[in-house]
Amino acid sequence: MIQVEGLSKKFGDFTAVDNISFRVDSGEIVGFLGPNGAGKTTTMRILSSYIAPTSGKASVGGFDVVRNSLEVRKRIGYMPESIPFYTEMRVKEYLSFRAKLKGVARKERRNRIAFVSERCRIKEFENKIIGHLSKGQRQRVGLADAIIHNPPILILDEPTIGLDPHQIKQTRELIKELGKDHTVILSTHILPEVGMLCNRVIIIHQGRIAAMDTLSNLVKEQRIKVEIQGPISDIENTLKQIENVKSVSYTTDNLWNIITIELSEVRDIREQVYQKIMENRWIIREFKTERTTLEDIFIKITAREEGTSSAGA
């Protein structure tokens, strides 16, 4: 459905998106995750053919975003980050205007407007002037606009930002349901949201893809925490020799070394670790395995390149 190859976007000398490639298949819900300024919005703007890439290719629904931009735009529902509106229009008027622009046939227009008003819960303020709406209400109108022509592909830039908890829940349910017969790309800062909604996550950092996988694969990466007493350099060296150990890091608490062993692959190495500890007669008081959470991955990835990481081999 969406195919991106070597995509870059420069603003002057500044590279906002740096040589990214990925694909999104039909029916997937993919989440873009990344800190502020990572390049999520820029990527989405390229996909919705609002701006053109500096280099690289992107196609949406089989059409090139630069050469066939009109065909691309017919097939997408795009909700920009700031959801700008013509503030002087009334909600219903606006949706009708957008439906016409997006080529919804006259006969179906009324039905579609009624449908999206119901789904995005905008019935109670559909006759209000958009300029008078609250942030969350505008957000819902933005989503209604994005789906009004029932496009196969939805590109949603932070769809739940600014909503109250109740609305967040309902909007997520709506997106989830839309995901059944739509291809959805959404960006967010809310990590649990990705877990709730997305089949796959693309973590973007400084314009590059830092990680891209299904959520279960990403969080599968395990680590082992042990607290032992003994000479730390010995401990470090010994543990590092175990197969599949990616890194060993530690902090100290008096005599105790609190050691974190990161694995490069999902393997059960508890036995080996225990054996090493016994062989060396280190004193042990804690031994546990931890699942990495999306937060861990996110923090790790985004911290790594800023050079503030204390973890690391």
Next chain:
Amino acid sequence: MSNIITLARRELAAYFLSPLAYVILTAFIFFCGYFFRLYLLGTADANSLRYVLELIGFTSLIISPMITMRLLAEEKKSGTLETLMTAPVTEVQVVIAKYISALIFFIALIIPTVAYVILLLKWGNPDMGAVISGYTGLLCLTGVFLSIGIFVSSLTTNQIVAVVLTFLLLLIGWVIGYAGDFLQEGVWKEFFKYIGFFDHYDAFRKGLIDSRDVVYCLSLIVFFLFLTVRAMEARRWR
């Protein structure tokens, strides 16, 4: 085509929902009334609109920048350009729709002045041919003003900058023809008189619809609308 109509209707609705439209409307009707009063009652040649239309043409030069300033600058500033241009519409459709709605707004401004023509018909003996060609000239001239205005509006996000810059350009276009008056007969004199608005407009007001004047106006309009489309397309590559 249907996109152009949809867009133009929204644009016109936006005009008539803004207070500025009514300020412009009131001021324009007031000034036109004043000019008619001045010339038709004050001069011997009460049957010609030639000089009244000159003043109305100059008033149009002042208000055209105000009509066009928001057209694209506002969309860019508020960000609505992003929702607009990610819908399946082309730059050409958007520019034409905006241009047409500005033109329709201007026509709405001059319709009340038809009342003065009716008065003239009742109490005088105007040369209707000249009146019609004069109005045609006013429309062609303002058509040029509005095309320059929409182009300038596509270059900035600041409406004040748009209005001032457009006004300056129009003023230059108006007075540049005067430069010809100070030159000796020759190519340059002809050149300045040709590129300025004034002589072409005057030809219309004298009662003459010459295809050269029409072509002059139309080619300027097409040229500036083309530049506007180009300026909008450039957004994607910045």
